[in-house]
Amino acid sequence: MAGTAATVFRNVRPYGAERPVDLFAVEGVLAERLPDGAEPVVVEGGGRIALPTxxxxxxxxxxxxxxxxxxxxxxxxxxxxxxxxxxxxxxxxxxxxxxxxxxxxxxxxxxxxxxxxxxxxxxxxxxxxxxxxxxxxxxxxxxxxxxxxxxxxxxxxxxxxxxxxxxxxxxxxxxxxxxxxxxxxxxxxxxxxxxxxxxxxxxxxxxxxxxxxxxxxxxxxxxxxxxxxxxxxxxxxxxxxxxxxxxxxxxxxxxxxxxxxxxxxxxxxxxxxxxxxxxxxxxxxxxxxxxxxxxxxxxxxxxxxxxxxxxxxxxxxxxxxxxxxxxxxxxxxxxxxxxxxxxxxxxxxLDLPRVTLRPGSPADFMLLAGECLPQVVVDLPPRDLVVRAGRVVARDGRHLG
Ligand SMILES: [Zn+2]
Known part of the structure; x- marks a missing residue:
């Protein structure tokens, strides 16, 4: 579908899952798959953990x-x-x-x-x-x-x-x-x-x-x-x-x-x-x-x-x-x-929808290098990438304003 804002975040681990997956963001929301004919932006996640922002x-x-x-x-x-x-x-x-x-x-x-x-x-x-x-x-x-x-x-x-x-x-x-x-x-x-x-x-x-x-x-x-x-x-x-x-x-x-x-x-x-x-x-x-x-x-x-x-x-x-x-x-x-x-x-x-990282969830998440969620809470790794409504809004600690 021409004109659809779609991004694929390849090779990421939602909540620290062992097996990496691809996340599809379509018009600001996570989707099961890309719409037919979409020409998505591709972002390589490098096996990083994806967590809700x-x-x-x-x-x-x-x-x-x-x-x-x-x-x-x-x-x-x-x-x-x-x-x-x-x-x-x-x-x-x-x-x-x-x-x-x-x-x-x-x-x-x-x-x-x-x-x-x-x-x-x-x-x-x-x-x-x-x-x-x-x-x-x-x-x-x-x-x-x-x-x-x-x-x-x-x-x-x-x-x-x-x-x-x-x-x-x-x-x-x-x-x-x-x-x-x-x-x-x-x-x-x-x-x-x-x-x-x-x-x-x-x-x-x-x-x-x-x-x-x-x-x-x-x-x-x-x-x-x-x-x-x-x-x-x-x-x-x-x-x-x-x-x-x-x-x-x-x-x-x-x-x-x-x-x-x-x-x-x-x-x-x-x-x-x-x-x-x-x-x-x-x-x-x-x-x-x-x-x-x-x-x-x-x-x-x-x-x-x-x-x-x-x-x-x-x-x-x-x-x-x-x-x-x-x-x-x-x-x-x-x-x-x-x-x-x-x-x-x-x-x-604040009356916002929760981020679940499942289809239908707002495409709001961050990617960071780590082992699992509890370890991330303790070690506080840098936020390598921050995504808002499917769009990368910060990278390596810098807001892309
Ligand atoms: Zn106060």
Whole structure:
């Protein structure tokens, strides 16, 4: 069929299978065979492993200093201190935000990421610079990376008057996919700066503009659990099941047994998903227990080389490795589960089709030299080739932009 976009990836091993096969990509999707008369592009896989590309369900590209001169951080231990550090770093960057975000996200593509949910700060200190900057980066990466934008009130809505108006402006701009939130009971609950109550405002915006919600929740104990239950109740009442996510949710790993099961059932029934960035053994979400009870869980990078932390690299295979490290994954199944959270967990959370590498699957995958999937999660081989919708979008660590 003349004009059909078809590519054959010869001699690759899906998920590390022993016997190499050929993968046929036709119009962005994997197919059983090529259509009659197709004249495909041929890419030699050299026996490499083919794995689904990954979904970064939580990243902050607007804050990054990735690729910039080294930034020396001062000690910080509380949210207000971190927030001041963000503003300070923002003011000291010489490279425009859109350029920095693009550089980081292009690196994510080259590392094997197919989609991200990007939280961008919206506050009077920046106006909508993060939203417009990320929209520009998204435009430049169209076809290689899906970018969902969250307008994130990092400085608080109640705490920082003027933020609510900016969120409303962002919601009406058509540039964002979701409205964010932060610690409605702690950081943005107690210190009353005169702004509106946060959850009232963000649920209202989500309903009026048909947007999703993704709320940062660092608070532990009742200050975390009460808002989490409140978010679940509001999600049900507003008919927003499947469109609301709570990020970090450090109050959840504190639970075990019946209390964890009861909360998981509540979140699953309300259609509230969770994301973790696997920051530590005591803060990582118990994702297997949550998923077993029907809760969607995604994995993300969080901040990458920003004012909060010198660490991070927007490499989701490395994040799956860190998830294995923090959860003490040892068996092949446990290591495979960590990879699956980065691949399928994120896809479920962002409402993307899962990549199965079977006919009908999106032709989104990466090729790397290795032995088997668990070994890849441990050894982190370079991503030799990254394919999006059947097209090679990165090679040898470089985005082909
Ligand atoms: Zn975050």
């Amino acid at each position: 990954l979904v970064d369900a939580h990243i902050h590209p607007d804050k990054t200093a990735w690729g910039e001169p080294w930034y020396s951080r001062r000690p910080a231990g509380s949210l207000p201190e971190y927030v001041r550090g963000d503003v300070d770093l923002h003011r000291h960057q010489r490279t425009p935000l859109a350029e920095r975000a693009h550089r980081l996200l292009a690196h994510a593509v080259a590392s094997g990421t197919r989609a991200v949910r990007a939280h961008v700060d919206v506050a009077p200190a920046y106006g909508l610079a993060g939203v417009t900057g990320l929209a520009e980066a998204r435009e430049r990466l169209a076809g290689a990376l899906d970018v969902q934008l969250v307008a994130f009130p990092q400085h608080g809505v109640r705490r920082t008057p003027g933020t609510g108006e900016l969120l409303a402006e962002a919601a009406a701009s058509g540039l964002i996919d979701a409205v964010g939130g932060i610690d409605p009971a702690g950081f943005d609950g107690g210190a009353d700066g005169g702004g509106p109550a946060q959850l009232d405002l963000v649920f209202d915006l989500a309903e009026r503009h048909g947007l999703r919600l993704d709320v940062h929740l660092h608070d532990q104990g009742a200050r975390g659990l009460d808002p989490l239950r409140d978010i679940a109740a509001r999600t049900k009442a507003a008919g927003l099941a499947g469109r609301v996510v709570v990020s970090h949710a450090f109050c959840v790993p504190e639970l075990a047994g019946d209390r964890l099961a009861e909360l998981a059932d509540h979140l699953a029934e309300a259609g509230v998903g969770l994301t973790t960035v696997a920051p530590s053994a005591h803060q990582v979400l118990p994702f297997r227990e949550l998923q077993a009870r029907g809760v969607r869980v995604g994995l993300g990078s969080d901040g990458v080389r920003d004012s909060w932390s010198p660490y991070g690299n927007a490499d989701m295979l490395h994040r799956a490795h860190l998830l294995g490290w923090t959860t003490d994954a040892r068996t092949d199944q446990e290591l495979t589960d960590c990879f699956a959270l980065a691949a399928d967990g994120g896809a479920d959370l």
